[in-house]
Amino acid sequence: MSTDFPTMTTAEIRAAYLRFFEERGCKAYPSSSLVPDDPSLLLANAGMNQFKEYYQGKRTMKEIGACSCQKCVRTNDIDVIGSDGRHLSFFEMLGNFSFGGVSKEQACSWAYELITEVFKLPADRLYFTVFTEDDETHAIWRSLGVPENHISRLGEDDNFWAAGPTGPCGPCSEIYFDQGEASGCGSPDCAPGCDCDRYLEFWNLVFTQFDRQEDGSMPELPHRNLDTGMGLERMAAIMQHKSSNYDGDLMQSLIALGAQISGQVYEADVYSGPSRSLRIIADAARAVTFLIADGVLPGNEGRGYVLRRLLRRAVFHGRMLGIQTAFLNLFSQEVTSLMGDAYPELLENKDLITGIIKAEEERFSTTLESGRVYLDEALSHVSAGEALAGSTAFMLHDTFGFPIDLTVEIAEAQGVHVDMDGFDAAMTEQRSRARAAVEGDAWGSFNDVWTELADELRPTEFVGYDHGSVDDVEVLALVKDGVRVSSAAVGETVEIVLDRTPFYAEMGGQVGDSGTLQGADAELKVCDTKLKSGLYVHHAEVLYGSVSVGDCVTGAIDERRRALIRRNHTATHLLDAALKLVLGEHVHQAGSLLDDERLRFDFTHFEALTTEQIQRIESMVNDEILAAKPVLTQMMNIDDAKAAGAVALFGEKYGDVVRVVSVGSENRPFSRELCGGTHVANSAEIGIFKIISESSTGSNVRRIEAMTSLGALAYLNEKEQLLDQAAAELKCRPEEVSLRIADTKRQLRESEQKLKASLMGGASSRVQDALASAVEVDGYHAVIARMDGLEAKELRDVWDALRSRSQVTALACVLATATPEGKVGLLAAATDDAVAAGFMAGKMIASIAEKVGGRGGGKPTMAQAGGKDVAGIDAALELARELLGR
Template sequence: MKKLGLHEVKKEFLDFFKEKDHLVEKSFSLVPKNDKSLLLINAGMAPLKPYFTGEVEPPRRRMATCQKCVRTGDIENVGKTDRHATFFEMLGNFSFGDYFKEEAIEFAWEFMTERLEVPKDKIWVTIFEDDDESFKIWNEKIGIEDKKIVRLGKEDNFWELEVGPCGPCSEIYIDRGEKHGCGKETCKPGCECDRYVEVWNLVFSQFDKDENGNYNNLTNKNIDTGMGLERMAAVLEGADNIFEVGEIKKVISEVERTTGISYGKDKKTDESIRVVTDHIRAMTFLISDGVLPSNEGRGYVLRRLIRRAARHGKLLGIEGAFLSELSSFIIKLWSEDYPELRENEVKIKKVIKVEEEKFQETIDQGINILDAYIKETKEKGEVVLSGDKAFKLYDTYGFPLDLTREILEEKNLKVDENEFNIEMEEQRNRARKAREGVGNGAWSKDDFSHRFKSFNTTFRGYEDIKLSSEVLGIFLEDEKVSKISEGEEGIILLNETPFYGEGGGQVGDTGTIKGDNFEALVLDTKKTKDNVIFHFVKVLSGEIEDGKEAVSQVDISRRNDIARNHSATHLLHKALKDVLGDHVNQAGSIVLPNRLRFDFTHFEGINENDLAKIEQIVNEKILEQLEVSTIETTLEEAKKMGATALFDEKYGGKVRVVKMDDYSMELCGGTHIDNTGKIGLFKILSESGIASGVRRIEAITGRAVYGYLLETEGQIDCVSKVLKTNRKDVVEKAKDLTEELKEKEKEIESYKGKMASSLADEIINEKRVINGINVVTYSVQNMDMNELRNLGDEVKNSLESGIIVLASVSDDKVSFVTMVTKDLVDSGYHAGKIIKEVSAVTGGKGGGRPDMAQAGGKDPKKVNEALELVDKLI
């Protein structure tokens, strides 16, 4: 066999199939496109599904790829075994209605025996038990003897989903020799031992399974093969497992260098080294393909990988973050095949560093608490940690369930996941109840949309803001009526309308609807999922009747304000990508007349310089007066044009592209200005985090910015008057006053120190001796906890041995401090226990260390009673 590493095997495979007239495509992204059935790409054929089903015409009938894949179904086993991995590369050749079984088998045999020089006597194959055709090809055409062709059942050698294309498989195995076997005479492919390694699976899609379970012959039969690159390289290199393959072994060496721990010496450290080695590859590739850490979906997969690797790094003795630098090593090893890794290096390292540092902040605290829970559970003789404790770890300390589960397994314990799920559901219910009543329920489109299915309304508001139309339907208090009269509020449907129905983050239009003998105010406009537009109205005069003519007019001033804000979100979206990177994507928005809110994916807060740069870019594009145009086209054409969109969302047959010259191009159904100059000005008011991996910017445009400037000017004038200076010198005056204030504060602190020393002398004079112990109790007025602690230190420094309990009442709040000198701590006295009893007299709680503790109280009238308790306690 040729001794080939990962990259050499990959090159040989792709070159071979290129010679066989296959179109060699580079690996698709790990993030599926237009396929909500998959979280991440997990097989070579996954990105090609539309070609297999016939939905999309393939670029060529023969294709070959080396596809990067992530599978997390067995993530808990990664590290524990030599064969489990989350990230791997899969080689595959595919035929879409071109060649079939005979050619696929011949290609596989030629590649294995001639290109890779695998000895023919080492190759075994399996086939589906009823697939005589494949047997005949392997036996008569290729020449493999009968005993080396193993028939297996449907579970092993038949690929299918619930419905759709399916068919038998033929798997190619390599015999590693008797030393790897179980010694049984029946040992052959399908045996549980390690002698026979499956390296290539050939799937023959020849049937179409219908909903009744019938297997119908496909007109165009397909070939889908998959060869695990790492597994094949391991066989060629004579490695026992994928962690001993050249390039992966280099990663292990780098982990050894980072930790100072040698691989292969200890089972537990080997497990951690394998986890780090595998997960660092997965996270590097995931981030490169645009995945960011979050609490759901593929973002959670990434977060889990980073946290799991970080924890195993900690088990290896690494203090602080280390994965970010380790990712550079992955980029160095794999960037020749995947140049996008080098292009995204800065982003990859930053995302990992930020996420790892966040986790480091919580992991120590969480582990300490979990250790206490484990100790408590074992002391009770139990083996299951209660779900409410696991939920508290998750909810309060951000400690994920899977990490709790993994740590418990190491201690031979389990967690009550049913109880955890109940707690989680109760939390969701509390959140739902908290949201109930938010907004005006009576105006929710969901309350009415089912009644509007028979109506057909048309939106004309892109072109017209005033329009004559017919009243199609009237609803009053959820009932269809023939008319509504002056003073009543209801819902009106028109056959054509200029009013924009709320959608895409943009609020609905308001305005008026008038007829010969009525006038109504449009309070809001909404639409159903079927795009039936309905108007919430209040009749100002007369009565509106079903079937009557009406003139609708949008509040143009409000509409223009909304359009300015909506167009500004497009400029903002592009500016965010320009400054922060292409990983930024819209995660939600609200467009109102007076402001805009834009949510987007990003892994950390934006610093002041970048925020200022983003704001500057948007304003520059406004001042450039870019022409804003709209194009109606198909989704496919929009993608080809390079339009920005959430392509996982469902769009109709026709989409609307909003283009701002050559700067921004997005899919959008909202209303916009026709020139960016009409936005006026753009001002960012705030930037904040709203969820893990999601940030929010709130901003204003146009008239709102003018109002903001007027308000700011007014505030500066007020500050100038208060500081008794002119506007030009207000900053310098503020600096001078701040410095002066600092000096005064220093004087005050010095004075307080002298006062404390004087007061400490006075307090020590009040000391008494109980059972041979110096005891000091004292109550002062208007000291905060910090000042009370400092006073306690003064007293303690002057008292060689003793117990001190001080109290202060300030703004009806009680503070206590207790201190015990070291000699008495050694004798068993405990400040925390004393203060717990003392503060309880005033309705308070507290505790602390044996030598110092503090507490609060609620009832100032009982302070003296509390201090009197000290003598009894001692």
């Protein structure tokens, strides 16, 4: 078996593949975002995702085909990553696609040529599989010189692809590389398709040529489609004479970094211990870096949960390797260094990536501590030799992000094993739910009324940048309750498509326009305007008369409302620029809402803004408004716009020609963004800008709400009225309100302190009475007392007073309070001697908290709970006495 073939780096393989197909007339497309423009997909997981509309015949490609290197994330098998040499969460998929322009013969011939003449893999180590009934592809491989004994026929499970029970489908042909007998199972029947590692599949050619019907018949599609995929990491391993995805140059650079930081030794043939952890960190680091670069932020559901889980998995395995300090940003920087040339979004968003990883790594350190407290409490109920419930282990894994590996390790140290069958059952149930959520790739979900209309009608011509009204526009379609109708009469609500419109359709955070449509025999009130399949859809109520398809009407927007919206929209551009100047370039827009009353702007940042920062941002925006800067709009080539510094929305897709909005001079504008919305002509039109709130909307995302012009003026007038009312109540001048409030608060605080001192001071009668009522319980004394009027947190002060005044060292307490706010606080605490004698604070609180409608827990020496049912306090304390045998 030949071993004489050249070595190529991952970058060389990627470039050679794309160049090969470009030279043969296929257009090279950049990788699409990991956040797909497809509601049926959580994350991009294959090269064909961005070409879906070509497969469906909704778009036509001028070239004979396409090629790409697509970044992908798959997490179905996240728990086995690192335990073998094949599974990755992030990977690159080289693909070649065609929609009727490339024949089967060409596709197979090109594949064979690329593999044998460009990559120069020895033919005697190549093996091919075809679908059992696909004699056509079998004959093509034979005509290219592939020996009969290097071709296998496999059934539908392996070599037939289908979009679903019905719809596009077709046979596959896979190409394998023989890694040698040493990698195999030793069976004389070993061949491609065997479960052993000898034959490594690295390229799959899918020939989508049939359209399966409900009756099972499969007529040919109007044209044959080609979808091929070659795993870049697998190809790199082959070309570098390795057998694992983790042994290629890119992954080895990351693994070497991990070994250097941790001081651990990596062993390529060991799939447990430190070597497994090093693989997991290397894999997760790539996925995390690319996900953030494409606009995904950590969260508790969807893509955000995928990101958070991968990031936490990496951090935990870092701890397992002995890395106690923050380290994941070092890996992210290495990923950017290795792959930034191929994926410039890594370089463009490096500050954002760094900030989010830093914040999330710090947050998870706290989570690990919380998970440990929960686990310790659970283990306190399990004796040595028994099992920790699988449901508890899964709760730690799923809610606290506490990896099962750590749960097993800590439990085993206490002589407890984990019910892994129960854990696996809970995990399987979760995976089933996740698969069900994304099953049924939405190939057949496009045929609604708007898709039908979009196929029939040309896109609406929008004239609203220059005109607030337009005459003689034709009614092209009417839709009522999702069904096309020919007319609508007075009192009916209908959706209307016009050939031209001045009404802006809701996009980019800007709400849709409202206004009127006036016909010869009808008047309609337009309440909103939406964009559906390229058509501007006017949601309107017929005020009188009737309207029919083919009628001509005059459309006029609500000019006053549009003016207010314009001011808010331009103000968001100024706000975005000011945020970047004050907070840093990591700031990216994460969402917005712009209407006629206020603006809401979400942006990436890692902590709350200070009062000083908010004031600086607000002043900066108002300075630009008062400077009366011109607002210019230009149509530019996308590359020229980016080169000029235009800010693009994070993760947004743009065409070749874009609209650029600049505020300020053309050479050095204060703000320059790609934007299709409506704007003022001069910043002075905004009038005034006032921030009314700053808050968090989730991990690493902040929100500013603000008002401009008339809205800001009304807001300030309202605040002035409130200040005047407060001054009247306090009997002082408005400018003295803050001083008067501070003095009143001081007096109140002093009164509260005197009251609390009398309630719980070390010499107070309540503490003395509680100590006097202590009972002896199996080697320790226990105080059970009700201390109404205290805050829940102040029960700890009572416990401190009890300990300091007690004459015994083995002391425990169960305390309760009805707080001034009408809530319940419970505390159980004990000295080490009392715990040694058998008192467990955590168990006590867990048992009695239900009586007050609450829950809580903690350590054997101290535990707390809260509740809402004050009436249940006496029952809770009585249960405590029963549990102590008193």
